[in-house]
Amino acid sequence: MEREYDLLVIGTGVAGSDIAWHCRAAGMRVAITDSRDYGGTCALRGCVPKRVLAGAAAAVARIRDLSGRGVPGEVSIDWPQLVAFERTFTDPVPRRKEESFRRAGIHTYHGSARFAGENRVAVGGDTLTARYIAIAAGAHPRPLDVPGADLVTPSDDFFYLEALPGRIVFVGGGYISFEFAHVAARAGSATTILQRDGRVLTGFDPDIVDRLVLASKEIGIDVQVHMPLVSVERTAAGLRVRAGRAGEEKVFDADLVVHGAGRVPAIEGLDLAAGNVETDRRGIAVNEYLQSVSNPAVYVAGDANRASPQLTPVAVRDAHIVVDNILHGNVRTADYSVVPSVVFTTPPAASVGLTEAAAKEKGIPCIVNAGDLSGRFTNRSIGEKHVGYKLLVDGDSRRVLGAHLIGPHVEEVINVFALAIRHDLTVDDLALDAIPWAYPSSVYDIIHMIYPLVRK
Template sequence: MSHLTSYPTATHDLVVIGGGSGGLAAAKTAARLGASVVMIERAELGGTCVNRGCTPKKLMWCAAAQQQGLKEMAKVGLTDKPPFDFAALRRRSDAKIDRLNRHFEEDLQQAGVHLLRATAEIDEGGQVHAGGDIFRPGKLLLATGARPRALDIPGGELAATSDDVFRWADLPGRLLIIGGGYIGCEFASIFAALGSEVQLMTDGNRLLEQFHAPAVDCVQAGLEKQGVTIGFGCKPVKIDLNGAMFKVSFDDGSIQYADRVIAAVGRVPNTDNLGPGLQGIAHAKTGALAIDERFQTSIPGIYAIGDVANRLPLTPVATRDGACFAAQHFGAGADQINLDLVPKSAYTIPPVAQIGSLSEGQDDGEVIANLASDVLDDGTAANSFFASTFVDDILTGVALVNHAAPEMIAPFAALLASGATAEALAAVTGIHPSFAEETVGP
């Protein structure tokens, strides 16, 4: 780094490396609290969520859910299913993301944050080198996010990741997805609805291990009714390009062919390539940086939020943690949010959502016919699901599978936080006919 020392060194209250959801929230909040803030971002503002994650995924899911509805209408003779223009979806999605990128930059400008487009490196003295400048931060906040985990097998580089998928301009005819978590199941459902022939393979014995197993059974049934073929207990060992097709060999001796392959095998926190100043920094078992209740890492003066830190790798958590960090260090103080009250959802068709803990066997829940879709039901429509768990008559967990599940789960989180009782939920009457009425009342 000595070749950079001829440049002047600027001192700021806060230097933020990474312009994703967490970094943006921290930088804007700190600046509005009077801090001198520099944000360093080498790519697009908004991070993974906006550019290569939940935003383009949700846009794809909305189109896929509409297309799935048209398929169901066509099956019962109510309409002809029109062709789908995947390239047009990509153009509309890109335009939406471009507007968000510009909005984030305007927000930073209005808050008084200095934005530097560059790659950052931290030297042994804790100074930050970026774009030919050197910054001496009062506090240094790492918000560098995470990236898709690559397949560590021969030919693994031939598989696309979620980053690649959102750049596709056309729809694959045959798609093979490796991985049964959030990303794998969401892409399987989306691409099946859009018209691809989809196969999903996982080395586990079930899908979506983070969710209530009976709810996942309902999700799996929905995937299978969409035409997704699912294989369990097998690991890929090699990928070859066989002419225009990909040939994927598995450890059980099976071979699958596809036009494209997606590796959906998890994500890796971006803790590397930040320079010698992070040498010896402590990591948690997840691979993310270990932090305390004030987001400080094992190196004094260096803090971390978002997917690079050992918290839940969810956008709302990163955003809340960014604002919390700024309030702790430049404002009147704040406590970290309770991760037990953060709901989760996977955007399959229909989606699954969950809050709290559910004790399987106490109340496994029930599959519920979707009254709103009965007119379209030709015997293959996916059903809904509801489960709730109570301990000493107090609500401790809820799992939902329904198109409304991601919207409904936050009010259930509020009920859980407030200590709602079984009696309170039984006293409520829902709207008829609706899925929501199945979640309340006696």
């Protein structure tokens, strides 16, 4: 069957949903489709279930850290019960999402979408023609080109394991592996992280990462670097992982091997060439308006954009930019220069703005102030000893250029620094004389981070 629309959206995650709803509210005829359950990565296979698991791990960590400090007793994670609780968040999403589209008058489709022309997309037995097509298809784990790759469990499936195995190997040293490893370790599994080169968590400041690696090792996580995956094979006792450089390979036995080695845009099945949509190995090529450089009818939001940091808030902002540009004619541009990011371990680590290495590479003169806050009573009182910071400040203007943190609540504190960078605030603007931050709080500890930099 052939149908015509003003807009077709591919993907039902946060970006695709926002584009569909806002354009429908503006009076457009809108259709949306997805090859998987409605809801997208964040709601079903990312942020939401991750926060549930990480919250349980943090609760266990906090009680254990306070052992001998007035909180006696043992605590543990009941994995089946935790996953059942997690599913109360995820299971209702597909039905609710699809019902919300239908109530809004958005036509819903299911199945793999494939371009059949610059303005035509085939979904199952239907061919949909649209003036605009928005691609918000999200991402999936990067294919692993090694023997036994089919034995590796996608990170998406970790959320729904019925039982947690005793030995888990995580392939890749990014935030997915670290977050899951911290949950698994707190739940009693022996966990190993294999990183192909010498640095884990490459998007974060190396000094902050060193603190996090130390915290990880202290709870039993074995972090192995220079360990590219070579093969996975099944044995009578479980799985055997071979990793390492040629001639220096090591063997790791496991009950479960989890893919945490990066994600790529989920666009390979769209037949983008048939739609004259230019791509490269990183994703779809777009201009500053998030519009395809080769097909002006196509806009891209979220992970499918080759320049995207692949974070949910970025996808949401992309969606709003795409909506405005579709409705009003390319009036907004995308800017990824100030994007805070967090790894939800225990303790969490966070980053925004320039790193030291990036500042040096760009030739930007700056003052670097780093320190340890584990002695602050706000941290001692909860038994957290891995707390630190590094700030980068422009030597002349005294503007904040970068902030890198580890410790309790840094996922909140980092937003203060993001706001400061976005609005060119100086360290003096963050000082106690300027703002009497709520006390005692983790945000108040900004005062101690910037004290040596503030004008006396």
